[in-house]
Amino acid sequence: EPEVTQTPSHQVTQMGQEVILRCVPISNHLYFYWYRQILGQKVEFLVSFYNNEISEKSEIFDDQFSVERPDGSNFTLKIRSTKLEDSAMYFCASRGTGTNTGELFFGEGSRLTVL
Amino acid sequence: AQSVTQLGSHVSVSEGALVLLRCNYSSSVPPYLFWYVQYPNQGLQLLLKYTTGATLVKGINGFEAEFKKSETSFHLTKPSAHMSDAAEYFCAVSDPYSTLTFGKGTMLLVSP
Numbered sequence: 667e668p669e670v671t672q673t674p675s676h677q678v679t680q681m682g683q684e685v686i687l688r689c690v691p692i693s694n695h696l697y698f699y700w701y702r703q704i705l706g707q708k709v710e711f712l713v714s715f716y717n718n719e720i721s722e723k724s725e726i727f728d729d730q731f732s733v734e735r736p737d738g739s740n741f742t743l744k745i746r747s748t749k750l751e752d753s754a755m756y757f758c759a760s761r762g763t764g765t766n767t768g769e770l771f772f773g774e775g776s777r778l779t780v781l
Numbered sequence: 782a783q784s785v786t787q788l789g790s791h792v793s794v795s796e797g798a799l800v801l802l803r804c805n806y807s808s809s810v811p812p813y814l815f816w817y818v819q820y821p822n823q824g825l826q827l828l829l830k831y832t833t834g835a836t837l838v839k840g841i842n843g844f845e846a847e848f849k850k851s852e853t854s855f856h857l858t859k860p861s862a863h864m865s866d867a868a869e870y871f872c873a874v875s876d877p878y879s880t881l882t883f884g885k886g887t888m889l890l891v892s893p
Contacts, residue, residue: 670824699880708885709825709871722880757825759881769815770881774824 668692670773672758678779682747687776689741689758697761698741699770700733702726702754709757715741748780783808783874785884793890800844800859802887804872807853814855815873815881816846825871831855842866867891 671690679685691698700712713723715733730752732744741760745752755777759770788803806812816828829840836848842865846857855872872884 701883709873709883711880711882714880759825769813769827769830771827772817772825 668771670758670760670771672756672773672776674776675774676777676779678781679748681750681780685745685748685752685778687743687745687756687758687778689743689773690739691741691758691760692762692771693739695760695762695771697721697763698733698735699759699761700743701757701759701772703757703775704751704754712743712756745778748778750780753778753780783812783876783879783882785872785874785882787870787872787884787887789887790885791888791890793892794862795892796864797861800857800862800866800889802857802870802872802889804846804855804857804884805853806855806872806874808874808876810876810878812874812876814846814848815875816840816844816855816857817871817873817883819869819871819886821868828857828870862889862891864891864893 673688698715701709703709711724713727714721730746734742755775757775758773761770784807786805814831817825818828828844829838831838831848839845844859869886869888871886873881875881
């Protein structure tokens with residue numbers, strides 16, 4: 667069964683360092699998303715991406731964050747200068763075309779720990 | 782704007798007992814409603830969804846949920862809990878025009 671894959675599964679970094687989280691969405695999907703979950707809190711929307719551009723972003727997604735689809739398969743989230751409060755589980759998701767019933771397919775997440 | 786409220790951050794049941802996880806939503810347009818489950822150290826897995834049609838929807842692992850528009854609810858139930866059901870459960874809402882919004886999650890604890 668097709669699935670969304672994410673790497674790394676866990677990354678530890680120092681405050682101020684740049685981090686890139688990688689995602690390979692399901693191959694025929696065209697809508698891509700990043701969500702995050704701070705420990706003990708709810709899953710929060712960060713950004714959605716379609717047709718090589720951001721279609722929607724939350725107030726969390728400030729200038730420190732960027733997304734890119736560098737090739738036909740990867741979808742990346744970059745945090746330019748990490749802060750302690752960026753420590754969270756980051757989930758990538760994708761959605762197929764056709765009627766939008768809102769269902770997203772999620773990866774297993776990348777846990778980011780900022781020290 | 783959409784929102785989801787899940788009553789109870791933790792729910793404890795005994796094995797074999799009824800599972801009831803509560804979810805209420807707010808949406809200005811007819812919603813799509815979802816329950817996702819997250820097992821320890823794993824990603825989010827879709828349990829079931831309501832988009833249109835029958836208001837009682839059945840999902841994987843014996844779970845079901847009923848969309849009640851008058852109560853703006855989408856509670857998740859399972860007649861008999863198994864130890865393997867222990868996980869965190871997230872209710873979520875979206876519509877054709879917006880992204881998925883999650884509730885805070887409910888941790889289900891199952892004791893022998």
